[in-house]
Amino acid sequence: MAGDTAYSIRKRAPQCAACERPFEDGDTVDTRLFRGAEGYERRDYCPQCAPAPDASDPFSHWKTVFHPPPPPEPEPVRRESAESLLRRLIEEEEAGAEAAIFVLAIMLERKKLLVEKAVREEEGRKLRCYEHRKTGESFVVEDPELRLAELEHVQEDVVRRLEGDGERGEQGQSRESVKPET
Template sequence: MNDWNFQSRGHQCHACEQPFEDGADYHTVLAYENSEFGRRDICASCWANEGEGAAERKGFISQWQGTYEAPPPAPPEAIQKDTAESLLRKLLETGEPRWREASYILAVMLERKRLLKVKEQLKEETGRVFVYEQPKTGDLFTIPDPVLKMEELEQVQIEVAALLEHGLPVEGEEWPPIEVPAEEVAETTEATAEESES
């Protein structure tokens, strides 16, 4: 089972398939179906018919209301270092377990900067799973808690700093790179130390 992923907010109603208008209210239902987390975004008029009893349906996890914001036009491509959010998306898209700890640290960093919000904490057989939402886009990220020990934290922070600086490694590349600037490690350490202690 892949218990970590992200799902974008829909641009149309899951029920009637009408596109959402900018500023329109919608409802989101998060459920566990077919061995994975599923998201349904529903317009206000369909919610009036479908909303009743949503919490009693099989697999229901959570429900919330939001306001749709139309995506801005795509900016021109520019060569730039990965931001924490774009890196988190890339790590989750790989589906590789080796990035589990780095994904968690990035999510914590983004939560502290108020760029992600915890919508739900789930207790699974494999441990605790956080469901984060990116408020501007409505994207959902499900990220398991790797239960990092203090002695593991520094190595993961070095890896995150290297990923932010260099991006994902290419096949055969030494990883993480030997030299990671001390200020990058310090910034990552500052963002995550309190979380690991809690």
């Protein structure tokens, strides 16, 4: 028997199968499932149009209360990935983004997407060299040697940028970075 069963999901109809009157929130709906040639067929009726219980021998039947489906959720704002944000910040050479670039590189290193290959001291700055595990690209990132007190503000800045709040406006002008309170 299990081999010839057609599994399927049938949605509740928004209107009566007989009179085609749209169901309203709170209406009683008489639902009938029938076996058809191509699987199960569902028919939803208003109480006035529902066939007698023994009519046409449904496979199953029940009564329910109609509630309209919720509106579709709005498309989420496309969040920028850590990798694409890192690339964008490096390419744009945005002033004040050094700490965010460093935190993004560390995030990608923890995700095993970037591999640290070397650390160099140059002109009093610590530079970390990373290699992209998949593409072989090299990234040189300055280590701003963040203090613990600074880290929270930088993390907030990175989250804001990843959520799209740090993107450039329509005129191509950069929005101001969040400055830590003093």
